Structure formats: structure tokens, C-alpha cells
Amino acid sequence: MISTYPVISGKYLINGEWKEIRETANVINPANTSEVVGEVAICSKEIVNEVIEAAEKAYKMWSRSNVEDRSALMNKAAEKLANIIEENVTLFVRENGKTLVEAKKDLLRCVEIMKGGAAELLNWWNPEVLTGTQKVQVRRRARGVTAVITPWNSPMILTFKRVIPAILAGNTVVVKPATNCPLTIMSCLKVVAEHFPPGVINIVTGSGKVIGDTLCSDSRVRTVAFVGSTTTGKDIMKNSAENLQKVYMELGGNDPAIILDDADLDEEAIKRLKTGILRASGQVCSAIKRVYVHKSRYDEVVKKLTKEFERVVVGDGIQPDATMGPLNNKAQFDYVSQLIERTSRSGAEVVTTGIQLNPETWDKGYYMLPSIVTGANQKSEIVQDEQFGPVIPVLPFTNIDEVIELANDSKFGLRASVWTENEKLAIEMADRLEAGAVFHNNHTIFNDLALDFPGLKESGVSRETRHCGLEFFTDSYGFAN
Incomplete structure (x- = not known):
């Protein structure tokens, strides 16, 4: 004390x-x-x-x-x-x-x-x-x-x-x-x-x-x-x-990240994707809340993202070895915990991974390991609602028209990101995405803090x-x- x-x-x-x-x-x-x-x-x-x-x-x-x-x-x-x-x-x-x-x-x-x-x-x-x-x-x-x-x-x-x-x-x-x-x-x-x-x-x-x-x-x-x-x-x-x-x-936000079939998914790209999801334990309105992956790269992305999540060290933020802290309050902790439980009961697969920095004091704080959800559908609660925690659904898509429709299928429109080596295509997609800002091969905030673009819709x-x-x-x- x-x-x-x-x-x-x-x-x-x-x-x-x-x-x-x-x-x-x-x-x-x-x-x-x-x-x-x-x-x-x-x-x-x-x-x-x-x-x-x-x-x-x-x-x-x-x-x-x-x-x-x-x-x-x-x-x-x-x-x-x-x-x-x-x-x-x-x-x-x-x-x-x-x-x-x-x-x-x-x-x-x-x-x-x-x-x-x-x-x-x-x-x-x-x-x-x-x-x-x-x-x-x-x-x-x-x-x-x-x-x-x-x-x-x-x-x-x-x-x-x-x-x-x-x-x-x-x-x-x-x-x-x-x-x-x-x-x-x-x-x-x-x-x-x-x-x-x-x-x-x-x-x-x-x-x-x-x-x-x-x-x-x-x-x-x-x-x-x-x-x-x-x-x-x-x-x-x-x-x-x-x-x-x-x-x-x-x-609020329910930001989609769209990964196309030509995306360069090297180690640094996966780290950027992970950070876009788990910054501040996922408690960021402009964090990635949904990941859509071209079906040809789906298994690869799930595997690489899971491996990256396995490296996340969850603990008291005051300890230098912690790379992710606890959730801020009991209400948010309870909401995310219950959301994960309902998602698992719905038939989707929830893979929870990561490292507990101090297992002996784990229950004394609002700690939560990160989770990846596969097998959810577009109408699932985990996809439609803002989870505001360290859990992310990953869904496959087959073509650009389909994924834009899926990404726009939300009452929110804060941020979005497009992951592709084709910048021209990324701009074309950005013109169709209902978001206040769209990032290319990243999902973050503007480096220049004089710039900001509030969201669309709700x-x-x-x-x-x-x-x-x-x-x-x-x-x-x-x-x-």
C-alpha cells in the first residue's frame, strides 16, 4: 500500500x-x-x-x-x-x-x-x-x-x-x-x-x-x-x-483491418498488426476490432498472429518486462470476459495465449491474456460489437467487393486499414470504406498530432x-x- x-x-x-x-x-x-x-x-x-x-x-x-x-x-x-x-x-x-x-x-x-x-x-x-x-x-x-x-x-x-x-x-x-x-x-x-x-x-x-x-x-x-x-x-x-x-x-469504433492476397506479411508487418490490436490492452476506440483476410492467406495470418500473441507478456505496467497491462476497471474486465465466454459457447474457436508475468499475483488485478477468435461469422456479437479488450476475430473473404461490404457492415466508422503492396488499390478501397481515416499497411494514429479525423456514422x-x-x-x- x-x-x-x-x-x-x-x-x-x-x-x-x-x-x-x-x-x-x-x-x-x-x-x-x-x-x-x-x-x-x-x-x-x-x-x-x-x-x-x-x-x-x-x-x-x-x-x-x-x-x-x-x-x-x-x-x-x-x-x-x-x-x-x-x-x-x-x-x-x-x-x-x-x-x-x-x-x-x-x-x-x-x-x-x-x-x-x-x-x-x-x-x-x-x-x-x-x-x-x-x-x-x-x-x-x-x-x-x-x-x-x-x-x-x-x-x-x-x-x-x-x-x-x-x-x-x-x-x-x-x-x-x-x-x-x-x-x-x-x-x-x-x-x-x-x-x-x-x-x-x-x-x-x-x-x-x-x-x-x-x-x-x-x-x-x-x-x-x-x-x-x-x-x-x-x-x-x-x-x-x-x-x-x-x-x-x-x-465508439469497430475498426476493420483488411489483408489482401498480395500483402507483405513479414515479421515487422505482423508486429504492426499486433500493436494495432493490443495497444493499451485493446482499450482504444481506434484499435483494430476485426481482421478480414483473403482466404488464400487466412491460415498464414492466423498462424503468424497467434505466434506473435504468444510473445505478449501481461503484467503490472510498472514492471519493465510487461508488454501489456491489465484492463482498467472491473466493469470492462467483466464485459470482455463474458463476451469471450459467449463467443466460445456460440461455436467459434477462441485461442488464448501469451505469458503471465507474475502468475502468483494474477488474480489481484484485472489481467487478461490476448485471444484470437476463428470460426465467427459476420453477424456474431464479437464481430458486430466493440469488444474494447485484447480479443480479436479473424474472418476470411474472397474478393474486394465482398470485404468492403463486410467492413462497412457496422454502425461505426472510425478507422480502417488496408494491407497490400498495391498503393493505388489501397486508395481505391479507402474511397469506398466508411471510415474517418484509412491507413495503409498499418493501423495507428497520425504522427502529426495536429491532424485528426473524427469518425463517420456513430x-x-x-x-x-x-x-x-x-x-x-x-x-x-x-x-x-
Whole structure:
């Protein structure tokens, strides 16, 4: 048991002040459920209203600040955060379950988001002149208080990719991190908030429904940026409709990977495929959730992927030898376990493999070895639903028209990948795939964090391509003379 909690444990942030309240809940280490990492404050509706008021007051001054000043402050905050990455990596592993490598990479990317956004702001904010029968300028202005609601699976990047452009654009934010994994976000945003005027960054924690419903039904909140389940996203849309808040959402995914008969499946390619499936224990909305393989290569892919899964070392992410950590929470662990059990009972074959790093403490955490499913059909639960865990169905196909139909047979449309040596064919297929982004011979995220493409169908709302997301948190208007 580690008794020293982070300084932000059990507190919320309002107008530059960290406040304690009586009602809290424990934040549990998913690798050792007997360890309490810290506490999370359970904020009431009344507290949330006070925080919104503080953010609205701060907005009146912050929105009129100079963009050069905002950029400079962000760069200073980024330098400070970069200096304390190491001390936050361990905290992140303990509350989230990621491995040390995954956790450090996520934190470094947060610094990258800050620096990239600060630079992009200066390029993007300048008025755009439209030529025609009269001179028209497209000018930009901040919108108002922004609610940022983020999940437990990849909380750092997903929070920073919304908070940073929102405040750079001149808005103030109310951040609601997931109750299962709030501490590292709060620890890092504490550093960022100290570089900005009080009230620019505010944080509330607790019940998703209480806080979410309050934020999304308050007319003072002008933008809602949400990452999470499609079901919750639909509730947010309903609550936001009354005040016509701008809504920006990244939701669920059921990403297909399509492997054609000419794919180069060397050792590195199989490793990329494995990483696309098992990154963060499969708890990534844009992870591969279905693999379609041309029938001529089906047995080969199953054999090679199984061999690669056999090398996966599952254990406490704090141990350097672990290559995959536990699932984050009991609800997700139970869901995936029961899904695998139902899949096995349905007649499909489930092959579970991998290495238990510490068998003697296996039952103390939400550990799960990776599994490959064969013999499932397109209508199977394991194929149609988002499993969000380390289990993957592999299905054969015979021709391109068939596999595109199968890949598009989903209510989701977040990401997809095409594995072939024929780039022209990959582009032709990408044009037909219903996904917000398609990768060629890989399934990952964009190297340039200024780029992002939210999904189609039930995988997202609003379209983004570049500019670090700044356009989502501003309104543009025309000035003519």
C-alpha cells in the first residue's frame, strides 16, 4: 500500500483554487485492486454551477487577450510540464494500467500538443482574405465556456487535444475527467493552469451523469467536447439540443483491418498488426476490432498472429518486462470476459495465449491474456460489437467487393486499414470504406498530432483535419468593406 496521494487527490479546481469536499471515492490500481492510488472528489450539481460561473467570468477577460501572449504562456507551460514527465509516468501507470512505455509516450505527446498548438495558433489566427467583387475577411473569435469530458482509456492525449486548443483560442474550460482515472490529468493540468489566469482551466470530478447533464444543459456552456461511448454521446446530443451548443464528439469504433492476397506479411508487418490490436490492452476506440483476410492467406495470418500473441507478456505496467497491462476497471474486465465466454459457447474457436508475468499475483488485478477468435461469422456479437479488450476475430473473404461490404457492415466508422503492396488499390478501397481515416499497411494514429479525423456514422460528430483542433473552439465571421 502506497499511502502518499497526489496533492490534487480528492480535490476540484475552481478559479485557480484547489478545493476539498467531504464526498470522495477511491481511485484503484487495476494491476493490484487492493491498492488505492488516490481519491476523486464527487462534485455536486451546485459545485458544477459554481465552476461554470467562474469559467464564464474568466472568459470575459481571457477572450480579449492577445494571441501572441496566449502562445507564449502555452510554451512556458509546455516547458514546465516536460520537466516533470517522469514523476507523472508512474502515477499514470498505477491508475490506468498502461505499460511504462505507453504511459511515457502519452505524456510526451501532451507536451507536443501544447507546443504544436502554440505555434499553429500564430499561423492560423490571422484573418483570411477572400477575393471577389468586394474585399471580405474571414476573422475568428473565441466562443465561450467549453466543457471537456474525457474517458479513462486514453485520458491524457484525449484531454489535452481538446483543452489546449480551446484555451489557446481564447475560451475557458471546465474539464470532467473519468472517475476511474482522473489523477494524472489533474496533476498535469495543475501545472498548465498555473501559467494562465485563474478560471481559464477548471476541473470537476464525480458522477458522469450529474456533471455531464449539468454541463450539457447550461446555456453558459457554448461548446461540449466529448470522447466516450456512442450511447453517452447520444445523451449529450439530447441535453445540448435545448441551447444549441456546439458539439464535438469522438465516439465508439469497430475498426476493420483488411489483408489482401498480395500483402507483405513479414515479421515487422505482423508486429504492426499486433500493436494495432493490443495497444493499451485493446482499450482504444481506434484499435483494430476485426481482421478480414483473403482466404488464400487466412491460415498464414492466423498462424503468424497467434505466434506473435504468444510473445505478449501481461503484467503490472510498472514492471519493465510487461508488454501489456491489465484492463482498467472491473466493469470492462467483466464485459470482455463474458463476451469471450459467449463467443466460445456460440461455436467459434477462441485461442488464448501469451505469458503471465507474475502468475502468483494474477488474480489481484484485472489481467487478461490476448485471444484470437476463428470460426465467427459476420453477424456474431464479437464481430458486430466493440469488444474494447485484447480479443480479436479473424474472418476470411474472397474478393474486394465482398470485404468492403463486410467492413462497412457496422454502425461505426472510425478507422480502417488496408494491407497490400498495391498503393493505388489501397486508395481505391479507402474511397469506398466508411471510415474517418484509412491507413495503409498499418493501423495507428497520425504522427502529426495536429491532424485528426473524427469518425463517420456513430463514431463521431464534427469534422476535423488540421490546425490542432483550433477551429472547433472558435466562431468565424465575415468582415466586408
